[in-house]
Amino acid sequence: xxxxxxxxxxxxxxxSNEDRYDGKPLWEALLSVSQNxxxxxxxxxxxxxxxxxxxxxxxxxxxxxxxxxxxxxxxxDTKEKIDTFLQATKDMIEEGLVTMxxxxxLDYRHPKFTEGK
Numbered sequence: 001x002x003x004x005x006x007x008x009x010x011x012x013x014x015x016s017n018e019d020r021y022d023g024k025p026l027w028e029a030l031l032s033v034s035q036n037x038x039x040x041x042x043x044x045x046x047x048x049x050x051x052x053x054x055x056x057x058x059x060x061x062x063x064x065x066x067x068x069x070x071x072x073x074x075x076x077d078t079k080e081k082i083d084t085f086l087q088a089t090k091d092m093i094e095e096g097l098v099t100m101x102x103x104x105x106l107d108y109r110h111p112k113f114t115e116g117k
Contacts, residue, residue, distance in 0.1 A: 004040055004108040011082050013073040014097040017046065021092045027071050030089060037085050040077040047072065076103060 019026035027044045034042040050070035075082060082100065 005105050008040075008076050008103050008105050009079045009082050009100050010103040011073075011075040011077075011085070012097075012099045012101075013075075013093065014050075014099075015071050015073070015093065015095075017067075017069045017071050019093075019095070026092065027073055029092060030073055033088050033092075034075055034085060037081065037088060039075055039081055039085060042073060042075045045072040045074065046070075076105065 013030065015026055017025070017027070021029040031042055031044065047070040075085065077085075086098075
């Protein structure tokens with residue numbers, strides 16, 4: 001579908017799996033806002049290790065029940081849609097890193113959008 005193709009922005013939000021907002025995981029709250037704002041795509045990646053702003057290593061340990069691991073939420077859409085999302089979520093992230101860069105969407109395939117072609 002043409003709506004998804006072309007020059008877009010990719011927003012990356014680096015947080016922890018332990019971060020919370022309004023009693024639920026922050027990543028879940030952010031995805032909920034992205035859905036409500038009609039964002040074209042959002043994915044949460046769980047990292048196996050990372051070093052944050054405090055230079056502490058956060059890594060997976062099979063012997064530890066509760067683990068603080070890095071998460072990356074990646075959102076792709078137009079600059080205008082991402083700016084609206086950022087405005088709606090500006091008070092949700094207490095600690096983390098937010099970046100935005102250019103990306104070009106070359107192809108998007110989904111049965112809902114490709115039937116009848």
